[in-house]
Amino acid sequence: MNASIAINNRSDRRTGPFSLTLLFSNFPQRIIKKGETLMKNNLSKGYIFYLVEGIVKNLSYHAEKGKEVVNGFHTKGELLNLEVWSKNEAIIPTLKGSSTKAIIKIIPIEQFRELVWKNQGLQQLVFTNLSNKISKSQERLQRLLLSKSSQRVKQFLVDYTLEIGQRVGYEHVIKKPFTHEEMGSLSDTSRQTVTTVLNELKAKNLIHFTRRYILIRDLEQLIIEAKKS
């Protein structure tokens, strides 16, 4: 989101101008398209990634079902693979491109550590990233324990809109959205439930959608709806 902007503002006062683009400019970057994997698991152990642009899916393999499930997604300004900071044999989720092209800086973990020691702005970014990830997973866990599935879908849709939706007048639009199946695993429910909940919301005229986009007509009302029991 605008984490990087917040960082810039804060570090401007104390340590002078801080630009991530500049800081990471000498590291190689990769462009990944929709569905493309960033790096093989055993390789990605050695790196931290910085998402310059686009959206990346975070997937892990569900052995019983024999398929990939979506754990979450990342947006512009996020640091990915931070797990490798503390674990050198972590089970690292696969990172795949989603919707549009994603631009990713590739930073070897040892060089990343050095940069963090020296650079206050980067420290801010790391802490912001970490605390965001922690609250996200806590919220998701709470939701799973306390809400019924239809609420979870609605709440997911709210978060999804706030994170990647674009404002269009009083409405919001999500272009090239996740499939119902993906939204299902993101809100811990089945694909069919997502379909029916979305169609309910469509009938209430709170949203409209096709396979290409989701239009949120009334975000305020959707937020209220997500809290109903």
Added chain:
DNA sequence: GCATTAACGCACG
């Protein structure tokens, strides 16, 4: 009731 899975038909992209 609330939710999940299987299954099938259908049509969007």
Added chain:
DNA sequence: CGTGCGTTAATGC
């Protein structure tokens, strides 16, 4: 023309 979606029936808690 494939896979993503809409629906319904069967099953479990």
